[in-house]
Amino acid sequence: MAVIDLANPTRFLALVQRVLPWLAALTVIAFVAGIYMAANAPDDYQQGATVKIMFLHVPAAWLAMLGWSVMSVAALGTLVWRHPLADVAAKAAAPIGGALTLLCLVTGSLWGRPMWGTYWVWDARLTSVLVLFIMYLGVIAIYWTAEDPGRGARAAAILTLVGAVNIPIIKFSVDWWNTLHQPASVIRLGGSAIDPSILYPLLVMALAFTLLFFTLHLAAMRNEILRRRARAMMMTRAQTLATGARA
16 A cells, blocks of 8 residues: 555555554553563662653653644645645644643653752743643644634644744753753763663653554544544535425
């Protein structure tokens, strides 16, 4: 099956039906391995057991940004290429990305309390992630409240592309400003600054979260396609009944 064939919703649904069970199984396996490795990871010599919040916080932060990146590509598909599934992909990704951003904020606050002595500071990294969460809510609100689905899709796509400016700000905020948040320690020039005993469980958990994101995303896209088909059938039936009544 060529990639262009996936523009056809029927072929896309057939692919999802084959791939989704395997993807879900890999997600479960990755989480079992990741949780086991995280539970057996040593405590940090400074942070103690609280360092294990990292295994939820960091993957959630990465996937929050990935979710918006997926939506940005989908927004281009909606506005530029008019891809039939682009709006479906963006709409399906928004709640998942929003939930992961909320998880990032909550776990970050819980981690910050013993480390910084407070749950929240208006740090550049924290503030930019909060802005990301608000933008996720804005996109979701547009999809829920738009009376015209076409206009709603275009408005959500525009907001997504505008909000994409925030992604590099989140990523490089710790380098551009003097922030309380620690600098990059996993992906950086010169190699990771994290000990392998903590780095490997973190990477496995990141893989598990990534698999979970795409599993939920494909399932949500499938449900959205079926929902739109059902809505189209109901509207066609209503129009047919109305035409018959006038006749």
